[in-house]
Every structure is written in structure tokens, then in C-alpha cells.
Amino acid sequence: DAKRxxxxxxxxxxxxxxxxxxxxxxxxxxxxSVAAPAAIGTHLATMPKDPQGAVYGxxxxxxxxxxxxxxxxxxxxxxxxxxxxLQKIYFVADPxxxxxxxxxxxxxxxxxx
Numbered sequence: 001d002a003k004r005x006x007x008x009x010x011x012x013x014x015x016x017x018x019x020x021x022x023x024x025x026x027x028x029x030x031x032x033s034v035a036a037p038a039a040i041g042t043h044l045a046t047m048p049k050d051p052q053g054a055v056y057g058x059x060x061x062x063x064x065x066x067x068x069x070x071x072x073x074x075x076x077x078x079x080x081x082x083x084x085x086l087q088k089i090y091f092v093a094d095p096x097x098x099x100x101x102x103x104x105x106x107x108x109x110x111x112x113x
Contacts, residue, residue, distance in 0.1 A: 004076035005091050005098070007048040007056065011074045012093035014044035029069035030095070032062045036074065050076060057090075059112070071095055073112035 018024035018031055024041035031037055036058035039045050050056055059073040075092040082089050082102050090101045094112035101112075 001078045001080050003051050008076055008091050008093040008098050010044060012098050014040035015072055017043040030072045032069050034060045034062055
């Protein structure tokens with residue numbers, strides 16, 4: 001779980017740095033991707049993977065609409081059990097920062113809320 005949390009912090013830092021870096025794409029915008037990108041500009045050369053080998057969760061932020069490049073959401077499912085039946089603990093990274101969520105399931109569109 002500590003590795004997962006560190007990875008989410010790295011993803012968050014890279015996304016924040018990329019936001020202001022014109023070499024990452026559009027100015028004042030986060031990288032857009034349907035699934036977890038392979039890299040985040042030069043700020044994270046290789047996207048980390050879960051210690052079990054799985055790709056971390058990523059919410060598609062390419063949908064048409066307003067401000068799609070102003071948000072992103074990456075998340076890891078922690079092994080530590082929730083104290084509430086049927087819930088899991090997630091560690092998420094988005095423009096608000098990184099944090100832990102204890103919820104039933106990651107909703108497909110908004111796990112970082």
C-alpha cells in the first residue's frame with residue numbers, strides 16, 4: 001500500500017508539472033488519455049504499475065465537453081481492508097491532490113469525487 005500511495009503522489013506531481021509545460025501538450029491543460037498514459041511528458045518517463053503488476057486505474061478524461069483537459073483521475077485500490085462491509089479503500093490523485101477514499105466501488109466516471 002505504501003508503494004501504491006507513493007506512485008499516486010508521483011503521478012499527481014507529474015500531472016501538476018505537465019499542466020504548465022507546453023512540451024506536454026496544450027498550455028494550461030492536463031494530459032488527456034482514455035486509459036492510463038504510458039508516460040507523463042518528461043516528468044514521469046514511465047507510468048508506474050501496481051506492485052501486483054496491474055495498471056493503475058485511470059478515468060477517461062477525453063470526453064467531449066467543457067474543461068475535459070482541466071481534470072484527471074488516477075487511482076489505486078489498497079490492500080488494507082475497509083472497516084465497512086462491501087467497501088474498499090482507494091488512494092486517488094486528481095487536481096485536488098492525493099487522498100484516501102473508503103467507498104463501495106469506484107464509480108466509472110467519478111472515482112475521485
